[in-house]
Amino acid sequence: MNGLPATVLMTADAVGGVWSYALGLCAALPEIRFVVAVLGPPPQPAQRVAAERLANLALAEGRFRLEWMSGGPADVAASRRWLAALAMRHGADLVHVNGFAQARLDCGVPVVAVGHSDVLSWWRAVHGCAAPPEWGAYRGHVVDGLCAADRIVVPSHAALADLRRQYGLPLTHVAVIANGIDLAAAARRSKRPVVMAAGRIWDAAKNLVLLDRIAPDLAWPVEIAGDAAHPEQGVVRFRHARLLGLLNPAALRRRLAAAAIFAAPAFYEPFGLTIVEAAASGCALALGDIASLRENWDGAAVFLPPGDGAAWRAGLDRLIADASERRRLAAAARARAERFALAESAARYRALYCDLHDVAARRRSA
Numbered sequence: 001m002n003g004l005p006a007t008v009l010m011t012a013d014a015v016g017g018v019w020s021y022a023l024g025l026c027a028a029l030p031e032i033r034f035v036v037a038v039l040g041p042p043p044q045p046a047q048r049v050a051a052e053r054l055a056n057l058a059l060a061e062g063r064f065r066l067e068w069m070s071g072g073p074a075d076v077a078a079s080r081r082w083l084a085a086l087a088m089r090h091g092a093d094l095v096h097v098n099g100f101a102q103a104r105l106d107c108g109v110p111v112v113a114v115g116h117s118d119v120l121s122w123w124r125a126v127h128g129c130a131a132p133p134e135w136g137a138y139r140g141h142v143v144d145g146l147c148a149a150d151r152i153v154v155p156s157h158a159a160l161a162d163l164r165r166q167y168g169l170p171l172t173h174v175a176v177i178a179n180g181i182d183l184a185a186a187a188r189r190s191k192r193p194v195v196m197a198a199g200r201i202w203d204a205a206k207n208l209v210l211l212d213r214i215a216p217d218l219a220w221p222v223e224i225a226g227d228a229a230h231p232e233q234g235v236v237r238f239r240h241a242r243l244l245g246l247l248n249p250a251a252l253r254r255r256l257a258a259a260a261i262f263a264a265p266a267f268y269e270p271f272g273l274t275i276v277e278a279a280a281s282g283c284a285l286a287l288g289d290i291a292s293l294r295e296n297w298d299g300a301a302v303f304l305p306p307g308d309g310a311a312w313r314a315g316l317d318r319l320i321a322d323a324s325e326r327r328r329l330a331a332a333a334r335a336r337a338e339r340f341a342l343a344e345s346a347a348r349y350r351a352l353y354c355d356l357h358d359v360a361a362r363r364r365s366a
Contacts, residue, residue, distance in 0.1 A: 021273060080102055192260060212241040
């Protein structure tokens with residue numbers, strides 16, 4: 001049958017990389033109408049402008065806490081009802097949930113759950129132990145969603161291994177689909193002597209505080225783009241690195257194009273879309289030595305232990321001093337970034353959507 005769903009209801013949040021992922025996918029599939037249902041804090045003005053530029057995207061906003069936020073599990077039932085009503089109102093043929101809890105919907109159409117990250121894996125990576133009992137309700141909602149979804153998508157094999165390990169489920173109906181970027185949009189220009197990083201500054205998993213600690217000892221300045229304001233817990237302050245704030249996509253691309261080194265000392269990073277953007281922009285990559293980043297960048301980056309500030313200081317010192325090694329790594333990273341084209345990622349989602357749409361049509365006609 002190979003039918004394409006006319007309308008997809010997609011959940012998103014405006015807190016992290018899911019927003020860029022969602023808008024990128026909508027832009028790459030213009031033949032589908034997307035209703036993007038925003039959970040959590042409302043989008044920033046620049047995020048709204050980016051969404052409004054897409055003719056095939058309509059925004060809907062619900063004032064429900066995200067499942068990982070304080071009190072978030074208490075909002076799950078109401079958010080599910082809201083999403084089911086949206087699916088009916090807009091005649092959605094399929095629901096694409098960028099999370100877990102909302103995948104258990106009573107809406108009569110197939111549901112895809114995309115696991116970009118999860119708290120139990122985050123906790124284990126950051127704290128080195130299991131999440132405390134107060135995360136029990138969250139765990140229950142994640143298991144609910146994983147069991148209810150018609151398909152599960154993860155951005156890396158490492159992310160799939162984390163889900164299996166933390167939630168004890170076989171997860172057989174899973175597709176590994178890497179996130180993608182518009183490679184043609186990546187700019188390249190003369191490189192500045194700077195070590196750049198980007199991400200949610202308040203997120204301990206990004207481990208950007210390590211770069212702030214070692215910044216005074218490096219010959220080059222450290223510049224970090226990203227939001228320092230936690231959605232619930234105040235603003236993070238750094239002492240040594242230069243904070244650039246939350247940049248719009250074009251401004252971030254310009255910064256990456258001019259940066260000689262991009263550093264991501266993450267404890268936990270299921271994929272890392274900004275790393276792909278840095279690679280496509282010709283940065284030499286210095287990355288945390290974790291399974292997901294090895295999976296994507298082995299042979300095209302320097303890997304350093306996330307918890308070892310001395311190793312990061314020495315590793316970045318070597319890169320700063322060795323221009324030929326920076327050029328070699330930058331070339332390797334650019335070549336590797338070709339694997340993560342948005343068109344390829346979108347094609348795989350399109351095929352998944354078609355498959356689920358066909359299955360639903362066969363069930364209705366049986």
